[in-house]
Amino acid sequence: xxxxxxxxxxxxxxxxxxxxxxxxxxxxxxxxxxxxxxxxxxxxxxxxxxxxxxxxxxxxxxxxxxxxxxxxxxxxxxxxxxxxxxxxxxxxxxxxxxxxxxxxxxxxxxxxxxx
Amino acid sequence: xxxxxxxxxxxxxxxxxxxxxxxxxxxxxxxxxxxxxxxxxxxxxxxxxxxxxxxxxxxxxxxxxxxxxxxxxxxxxxxxxxxxxxxxxxxxxxxxxxxxxxxxxxxxxxxxxxx
Numbered sequence: 001x002x003x004x005x006x007x008x009x010x011x012x013x014x015x016x017x018x019x020x021x022x023x024x025x026x027x028x029x030x031x032x033x034x035x036x037x038x039x040x041x042x043x044x045x046x047x048x049x050x051x052x053x054x055x056x057x058x059x060x061x062x063x064x065x066x067x068x069x070x071x072x073x074x075x076x077x078x079x080x081x082x083x084x085x086x087x088x089x090x091x092x093x094x095x096x097x098x099x100x101x102x103x104x105x106x107x108x109x110x111x112x113x114x115x
Numbered sequence: 116x117x118x119x120x121x122x123x124x125x126x127x128x129x130x131x132x133x134x135x136x137x138x139x140x141x142x143x144x145x146x147x148x149x150x151x152x153x154x155x156x157x158x159x160x161x162x163x164x165x166x167x168x169x170x171x172x173x174x175x176x177x178x179x180x181x182x183x184x185x186x187x188x189x190x191x192x193x194x195x196x197x198x199x200x201x202x203x204x205x206x207x208x209x210x211x212x213x214x215x216x217x218x219x220x221x222x223x224x225x226x227x228x229x230x
Binding site: 004006033035040041042043044045048058090092103104105106107108109111 | 119124149151156157158159160161164205207217218219220221222223
């Protein structure tokens with residue numbers, strides 16, 4: 001079955017450490033997105049990529065970095081500059097074909113906590 | 116900047132009762148509109164979407180939503196709630212005239228179903 005795989009499901013970060021969250025999709029989607037979810041705040045956009053080797057900052061990009069070297073992969077690195085990284089991170093992808101009226105499909109998320 | 120408001124943080128209904136979850140958006144033009152559902156610790160599943168045409172849209176699991184341009188609303192409804200509907204529900208919008216297509220989410224409504 002096609003879908004989006006996020007790993008690991010749970011991740012712990014030590015102070016001053018960078019950690020990388022994996023997102024892989026086999027839906028052949030062009031666009032991919034990273035969102036952060038905090039209780040009572042809905043989801044907020046961190047980074048997005050419309051095409052391989054290109055990505056743009058979202059609304060809360062500070063302290064995060066991404067790469068898009070392959071169409072199916074969009075890893076997110078939470079750097080030590082992100083002072084409040086504890087959250088639930090969701091990856092999504094979307095088919096860019098047509099008018100763009102294609103919904104986003106979501107992975108099952110990674111929960112990041114600070115040790 | 117566009118915004119999405121879900122005024123009800125938490126709703127409790129009895130099983131078999133009807134349900135309406137409210138969503139209002141603020142945007143200059145009619146955006147693409149979506150409702151997603153999230154079970155605890157999981158990703159988001161698309162319930163339904165509105166792009167154009169008939170303002171009453173049908174979704175999965177017996178849900179429907181009505182777009183009202185004059186009220187900038189896109190309320191979600193279900194005539195008879197099942198215990199398995201207990202989850203968090205998110206309304207989201209995406210801009211029509213940009214390539215970003217990232218979603219702006221409301222803060223969510225948590226639905227509890229009483230037996």
